[in-house]
Amino acid sequence: MSSRPADIPEVDQAASMVTYEQPLSERMRTYLRMEFLAQQTNHHSLDSASWSSRAAVASLLEILTILGRGDLRTEVMKELEKQASLLEMFASKPGVDSKRLAELLERVTELRTRLTESGSQYAQPLKESEFLSAIKHRSAIPGGTCEFDLPDFKHWLNLPYEERVTDFQIWFSGIKPLCDSVAQLLWLIRESSPGQPQQAHHGLFQHSIERGTPSQLLRVSLPAPADVYPEISGSQHRFTIRFYSWSGIEQRPAQCTDDVEFLLACC
Secondary structure, eight states, rough: OOOOOOTSSSOOOTTTTTEEEEEEHHHHHHHHHHHHHHHHHHHHHTTTHHHHHHHHHHHHHHHHHHHSSSHHHHHHHHHHHHHHHHHHHHGGGGTTOOHHHHHHHHHHHHHHHHHHHHHHHTTHHHOOOOHHHHHHHHHHHHTSTTTTOHHHHHHHTTOHHHHHHHHHHHHHHHHHHHHHHHHHHHHHHHHOOOEEEEEEBTEEEEEETTOOOOOOOOEEESSSSOOEEEEEEESEEEEEEEEEEEEOOOOOOEEEOSSSEEEEEEE
């Protein structure tokens, strides 16, 4: 990690922060997208408005598309096993909260059991649903899910909220163990590395990651509200952070010329 000049005041980590994340691997990119879509799905499904139900179904179908690109379930099960082994290693270290550690281990073990019990065909009911398949097919067309294209979808959207949410819970139940597992893995990865104060000189920060130091995720935190935002690029070996000043949607962003203080976590 780059050294921190002595004259830079510490960033108050207890203050309200806004955090930007950058994945350093394809697997982490998939995890973050799954988490984002699951949160979006859950948010919209809890709203009784028909427009929210429409948005929830759209997010659910995006999750289904991701699941069709590889065996994510097996990858997540392996990662849960790896995290369980790492947690067990902490049991013999001094100063560890044994109760909290036991709770984490129990949670990870429970998720792995639920994921195993879900079986390799966990998403098959969603794939075989003619109702959802028709919506997914029409979604590729701009405005393709209008009522004249999918009258059955309009009929479902006009059903009482209690009926819609029941249907949605049934659809989501098959993939919930996977979504919960991904959320837990991301929490563990984020918690593995606390943010360290850094300074971007004239809005630019570059860093080389030491060999043998596995990093999957970069987290850049700024005190909120902030009038700058980071643009992060790089790989598991080297990355660059450029901070841009926000000048409104009508103007092209310009790289900041001032020094920017932030917290950096390489997880």
